[in-house]
Amino acid sequence: MRLSEYIINDVKPLNINSKASELQHLFNQLTFSHIPVKDDNGTYVGCFSETDAHCFDGEKPLKEYLYAVEDFYVRDSTVWLDILEEFAVHSNNIMPVLDAKNRYLGYYELNDVISLFSESPFFSEAGGILVIEKGINDYSFSEISQIVESNDGKLLGAFVSKMNSDLIQITLKIGNTGLNEIIQTFRRYSYNIISGHEEDGYLETLKERSNYLKRYLNI
Numbered sequence: 311m312r313l314s315e316y317i318i319n320d321v322k323p324l325n326i327n328s329k330a331s332e333l334q335h336l337f338n339q340l341t342f343s344h345i346p347v348k349d350d351n352g353t354y355v356g357c358f359s360e361t362d363a364h365c366f367d368g369e370k371p372l373k374e375y376l377y378a379v380e381d382f383y384v385r386d387s388t389v390w391l392d393i394l395e396e397f398a399v400h401s402n403n404i405m406p407v408l409d410a411k412n413r414y415l416g417y418y419e420l421n422d423v424i425s426l427f428s429e430s431p432f433f434s435e436a437g438g439i440l441v442i443e444k445g446i447n448d449y450s451f452s453e454i455s456q457i458v459e460s461n462d463g464k465l466l467g468a469f470v471s472k473m474n475s476d477l478i479q480i481t482l483k484i485g486n487t488g489l490n491e492i493i494q495t496f497r498r499y500s501y502n503i504i505s506g507h508e509e510d511g512y513l514e515t516l517k518e519r520s521n522y523l524k525r526y527l528n529i
Contacts, residue, residue: 313393313426314386317407319416323348324372326355331368333358343402344380346417347372354406354414356381383408386415390426393418432467437485441471441504442496446478449501454480457495463487479504 323346324333336345337360344357356379358372366375383406384393396405403420427433442454451468458465464486472479484492493503 313388313390313418314407316418316422316426317386317416318419321345321417323354323406323414325350326373326376327371329368330363330366330370330372330375333363333372334366334368337363342404344404346404346406346414347379348414352414354383354408354412355379357402357404357406359402382406384418385410390423394423394427397423430467432483435466435483435485437464437466437483438489439505440482440484440489440492440496441479442482443477443479443502443504444500446473446476449478449480453499454482457499458482458484458492461487461491461495463492 321336321340321342324336326347326349328347333345333347336342342360344359345363346357347355349355355376358375358378359380362375362378366372380400382396382400382402384396386407386409388396393405397403397420405418405420405423407415407417409415454468455465463484466483466485468480468482470478471481496503
C-alpha cells in the first residue's frame, strides 16, 4: 500500500493572520501536538506547538509569533522509516506533507505510521530477539548477517539501538531457528550478548557448573 494513502486532510492549516485564539481553540478540540500554518499565498510556513500556543495573547494575529514556528515536514515521496525518524526528532504526533513544489498536501498521524512499522516482518513474523554489543569500530553488518545465516537463521531485521563513542548495540530479529548456536557464534566473534529472548544454553551451563561447585565446596 502506498504511504500517500495515509495523508489526512481534515484539518486545514491556519492563516498567519488568524487570531491566536483560533489556534488555541483548535488545540482545545484536538489531541494534536502541533497545528500547521500558512501565509497569504497558501505556502506552508511551519507548525505551532500546543505548549507555545497557550502562551499567546488570543487577540493578536499568529504572524506576531512566527519566532515560535517549528519548520518540519516530509515529502509525499519520503519512505515510512524516514517519516518515523522525523516524528522521533521533533516529538510530535502529526507530520505535514509537502509535494515536490512545496505545496501542502495534508499530514500523517503518528499512529498510522507506527501501525505500518508494526506490520513489518520485524514485528509480525515469529522469531527471537537478540541484542548484541561490540566496539564501534569493530562490528560489521555483513559479519552479523554471516553469523546468523551460517547457523541456519533468517535475519528479519536489524537496527542500531544504542551507540556511544566506544560501543554500539544492535537489535536483531531472527527467525527460522533457535538462538543458542547463534549466541555462541557471536561470542566466538567477540560480541557481547546483552539479551536474548530465548533460553541461552551457555548461561544455563554456567549456572549448572556454578551450582555444582557450590555443592562441592559445601561438602
